[in-house]
Amino acid sequence: MSRNISASRVATLVGRLAGEDRPLYLELAEGLRLLIGEGRIPAATRLPSERELMTALGVSRTTVTRAYAELRDREYAESRRGSGTVTRLPLRAQSVTDRVFAPWSEDPDVIDLNCAAPSAPAGVAAAYEAAVAELPPYLSSHGYYPTGLTRLREVLAETYAERGLPTTPEQIMVTSGALAGAAVVAQALTAPGDRVVVEDPVYPNATRALGHRSARLVPAPVDPDGWDPAATAAIVRQAAPRLAYLIPDFQNPTGLVMSDAQRAEYAAALKRARVIPVVDEAHEALAPDGQTMPAPFATHSPGAITIGSASKQFWGGLRLGWLRVPEPMMPTLLRARMSLDLGAPLLEQLALVHLIENRHRCGPPIANGWASSATRSSRPSAPSCPTGPTTDPRAACRSGAGSRNPARAPR
Ligand SMILES: Cc1ncc(COP(=O)(O)O)c(C=O)c1O
DSSP: OOEEOOHHHHHHHHOOOOOSSSOHHHHHHHHHHHHHHHTSSOTTEEOOOHHHHHHHHTOOHHHHHHHHHHHHHTTSEEEETTTEEEEOOTTOOOOHHHHHHSOOOOOTTOOOOSOOOOBOOTTHHHHHHHHHHHOHHHHTSOOOOTTOOHHHHHHHHHHHHHTTOOOOGGGEEEESSHHHHHHHHHHHHOOTTOEEEEEESOOHHHHHHHTTTOOEEEEEEOBTTBOOHHHHHHHHHHHOOSEEEEOOSSOTTTOOOOOHHHHHHHHHHHHHTTOEEEEEOTTGGGOOTTOOOOOOGGGTOTTOEEEEESTTTTOGGGOOEEEEOOGGGHHHHHHHHTTTOSOOOHHHHHHHHHHHHTTTTSOOOBSTTOOOHHHHTTOOOOOOOTTOOOSOHHHHHHHHHHHHSOOOOOO
16 A cells, blocks of 8 residues: 655655756656655655646656656656556565564555664765765775774763763764674673673663673563662672663663662662673663653763663664773773774764764654654654754755864874
């Protein structure tokens, strides 16, 4: 079954066609391709007839006909008898393992409950474009940045300061996702047989990463009512673990948020037992507008390691996360990291700088693929746009992306 989109809506999304540096039909096809790729015109949507779109855009019919043909050639649309031109994504031939992780369905009535991850919000493609423009000065360097690009570490440190947790760039290590960050922590700080307290139930990939070095995992229950710091304190006293892994912000899978008081109590219990808290904040940025989040766990626990992620806030395809660690711990973590990988990809790091710097202008993650009922209620609503309403949020992201961070020498 396909849904429809009106010609006026398509015209609004595409915006003004300039026709300056390429034929108009290519500009239109490119605009539509980006909108389909970003999910703002979802797959399996019936595009308006050529005549309707021609009128709405004020272009010739040949322009629309050729743009639709270009979309079909590039597999972003297909002609269906009786349905006209219907959008699609040219990604069907995914490997079996990837489909197990995120089954693919173009049926707009299917809600994918398999994976709690959004598709990319508007602005990600523009951030990549800006990143490509900034790449040349880095090409003359070796390209390895094991702790991450300084600019990104600075920007990430600022986000912690904004949340009331003063942080220096030297405390940040950029990793290939939050999960890779957890693996670095396990590699650096556990030995076979060490105990690690983990919430129960918990995000299973994290426990696999933490058990990587044959640590013994000790469950600490999270009930429907939430955490029980007193019970956890007793478990910690008995098990004498090396680390305690917790997800205080929209816990996976319960979706619960740990209160300020619980954070303080939990942190004090771990400190008494000399246990290092490993705080996974992968979901922190998902607070809906108007919901005030408690202060970061590390404000109660200066010795904590905090794990962050770009996946839920922006896009999992960036494969970027980071660790915020007490500065003296950084050399140990860096040695461990370099036994796993030598750094995160440069282009993505440049793109993430743009996304963070422009995060209040870009749209929210798009609904395709939003899944887990636990996090569903905590999905962000559209951030307000300080530049005022715009017919094309991507335009705002683009102008911000290009101007705020001119190419600079590699660091
Ligand atoms: C609690 C938690 N941590 C980490 C991750 C993985 O994050 P990343 O994609 O940055 O590796 C997820 C993904 O769902 C998660 O729920």
